[in-house]
Amino acid sequence: MSSWRSWHRPLVFHAAAMGLLAVVSAVGMVVDDRVLVGSPIWFKPFKFSVSLLMYALSLAWMLSLTTRGRRAGQWAGTVVALAGTAEMVIIVGQVIRGKRSHFNNETPFDSLLFDIMAVTIVVLWCASLLIVGLLFRSPLADRPAAWAMRLGAVISLAGAALGMLMTRPTPEQRAADGRGVADVIGSHSVGVPEGGPALPLTGWAATGGDLRIPHFVGLHGLQLVPLFLLVLVALAPRFALLRDERARLRLVFVFSGVYAAVVAVLTWQALRGQPLVRPDGATSSAAALVLLCGALAAYAALRPAAAVPVTAVTPPERVQSGR
Secondary structure, X not given: OOOXXXXXXXXXHHHHHHHHHHHHHHHHXXXXXOEEOOEEOOHHHHXXXXXXXXXXXXXXXXXXXXXXXXXXXXXXXHHHHHHHHHHHHHXXXXXXXXXXXXXXXXXXXXXXXXXXXHXXXXXXXXXXXXXXXXXXXXXXXOHHHHHHHHHHHHHHHHHHHHHHHHHOOOHHHHHHHHXXXXXXXXXXXXXXXXXXXXXXXXXXXXXXXXXXXXXHXXXXXXXXXXXXXXXXXXXXXXXXXXXXXXXXXXXXXXXXXXXHHHHHHHHHHHHOOOOOOOOOHHHHHHHHHHHHHHHHHHHHHHOOOOOOOOOOOOOHHHHHHOO
């Protein structure tokens, strides 16, 4: 493990700024009673700042472990920090104006701001992709840790890319745009209008599909896959099977595969306009299949290797002497 002092400085500063913004946003939710699209107006900057805080710290730590392409990694980390900052400046600015930041096509200025946000996210994603490439190029002595970071980062990239699905216009928006009256293009929700009944704490749609769910779960694979490995390491002194590095490596692959499959199932569920808390038979069956396959794979990963039988071998000197 590297000292935190060697972590990428711009990303650490960005994370600190996001922590401060999260506090400001939390206060805003208490003192500002404005509501936008069914949620407290400061709820979005609060969620985004917490998410970016975790994302920036994770990348700052991972960059400190890379051994190849360090200069490129430093530049990529700085780009992530700048792009994330630009994103949050627009989100907070729109909150101050009392306007929605995402999907806003109400005025040319609002549309321009959302276009800028789209560009910053693409830039952030590409910079993150470069960092993931450096993780794959950098050999680490601890193979389970190396693969936990790599696979978690790949899942996170896939989860981030799912955000593009939200920018597609809904059928209602396409019809309205044909009449020149579409003020909103894109939606988090599928099959229901935004701002309706929502799940507590998260704000996700409670009566229809919500693409923020697989987006959120996938994005935070960056933290959860390495965290899974940390749990294995913590349990190793109590469970002999987990003391084997090869067993931990196999379990990291199993967990990553199950995690990716869960993201796929959640995406499929959301695209069909189905609420998270009310899955149909097909979704439940798919989830059960993923869990069953994961359990079987975990059992195989922990199963001790079969002992190799030892056979008697005639010493070479005896063969040569004829004795």
